[in-house]
Amino acid sequence: MKNLLWIQGLSCNGNTQSLLNAENPYFYELFQKVELLYHPSFSYRENLQTVLKRIDSDKLKVNFLVVEGAVTSDMKFHRTGNYTIAQILQKLKDKVDYIIAAGNCASFGNIPATLSCNPDVTGLQFRFTQKGGLFPSDFKTKSGYPIINIPGCPMHPAWFTQTIIALLEGRKIVLDSFNRPKELFMYLSHDGCIRNEYFEWKVEGEEFGHKEGCLFYNLGCRGPMTHAPCNKILWNGISSKTRAGMPCIGCTEFDFPLRRNYFETKKNIGIPEEVPLGVTKRAYLTITGVAKTFKNERLNKKLEETD
Ligand code: SF4
Structure with a gap:
């Protein structure tokens, strides 16, 4: 053996x-x-x-x-x-x-x-x-x-x-x-996150622990920049940070924990300093600009209130 x-x-x-x-x-x-x-x-x-x-x-x-x-x-x-x-x-x-x-x-x-x-x-x-x-x-x-x-x-x-x-x-x-x-x-922590629909329609999370909203825009989520299968191989077989309403802090990356201000998204004139891996800032701005103009009614309600 x-x-x-x-x-x-x-x-x-x-x-x-x-x-x-x-x-x-x-x-x-x-x-x-x-x-x-x-x-x-x-x-x-x-x-x-x-x-x-x-x-x-x-x-x-x-x-x-x-x-x-x-x-x-x-x-x-x-x-x-x-x-x-x-x-x-x-x-x-x-x-x-x-x-x-x-x-x-x-x-x-x-x-x-x-x-x-x-x-x-x-x-x-x-x-x-x-x-x-x-x-x-x-x-x-x-x-x-x-x-x-x-x-x-x-x-x-x-x-x-x-x-x-x-x-x-x-x-x-x-x-x-x-x-x-x-x-x-090779997976990102973002892959498989149950908040992906909120990410696509740019619906922001307001607070930690809520079921609704994506944590990328305000709360510092590093899921789209972090190589980790946390939403593919779940923790204790049932959950992950982002599923529970806590931003991914990028702890599988080589620069952890050198970054500061984990729970806020650094922005310049409203644009996140870092955009998802593989996307240019210009493409990101175009896509999110369009997504934001469509107000997805279902995603703007509390999940318990939706049919
Ligand atoms: S909470 Fe983080 S991992 Fe989940 S969809 Fe938003 S950016 Fe991606």
């Missing part, structure tokens, strides 16, 4: 908690398909130091190395013995088949890299837009893949389990330019 080693850098443990909610397969089912060598929250038989010693002496071969959290060589955050997370990863990088960055911190640096003035706090192969983090941009593991990024704050458990299962089954994974599996991240 192939095995998996999970280690943590600067992390809030959110991706681990998200993984506990996995369904199809459930968390425990996943670890019937792949042996869990060590996880800081779940392991009790062996500590990380013992596992690392076995790997170091070539007594143990690791298939999947999963990293949760941003990485640093700062000794304040040493993980085991006198090793920093960066040193541990440097030792392991040529010994494992795949390295998977679980969550936005390990993928792009996220909050730890934003809060730290030290450029040494980084994602594994990216630091925000910059290619090359702890590892250079051309680094590949034994399998020929670079670091496989499963971003999100946290990542959805199914994005992780589907990736592991695809690799266990020997399927090829195509990655985008930010090393995210395309099968998952």
